Amino acid sequence: MIVRVDDIASLRALQVNRLVTLQSSLAGHKLIGVILKITRTALEQAKVADLERAEEALPEVNLVRIALIGTLIDRDGLHSNVFRRTLETVLEIDACCFALEGERLTRFTGVISRWLPDPSVCRLVATRLILTLKPM
Secondary structure: OOEEEOOOOHHHHHHOOOOEEEOOOOOEEEEEEEEEEEEEOOOOOHHHHHHHHOOOOOOOEEEEEEHHHHHEEEOOOOOEEEEEEEOOOOOOOOOEEEOOOOHHHHHHHHHOOOOOOOOHHHHEOOOOOOOOOOOO
């Protein structure tokens, strides 16, 4: 999936392989993804002139490519904070997207460590989640 980022400060804070959360169509569900690519493309002068006539003129298009890796569910039956490697919901157009950092990242890695059959295969390296799956 591709997300357009209009705020330059937010774009500069993003890095490849960082985790992000996206608003889903169901309450209590968040889609989790990994940033694959960040691109900044300056528009040609003709395109800028066309945009200036519109409501909002952006001299560049900032895009972030995200690979969705699963769904974080607030409550599933008796269990809270459940992570599933499937996409349980459909992504909304113009959905809010947030970087998983700080306390949010700490809580998410706690959820992941409870989800894994062997928590020792999960480690956090420089705000990147590294999963090493052992063959069964």
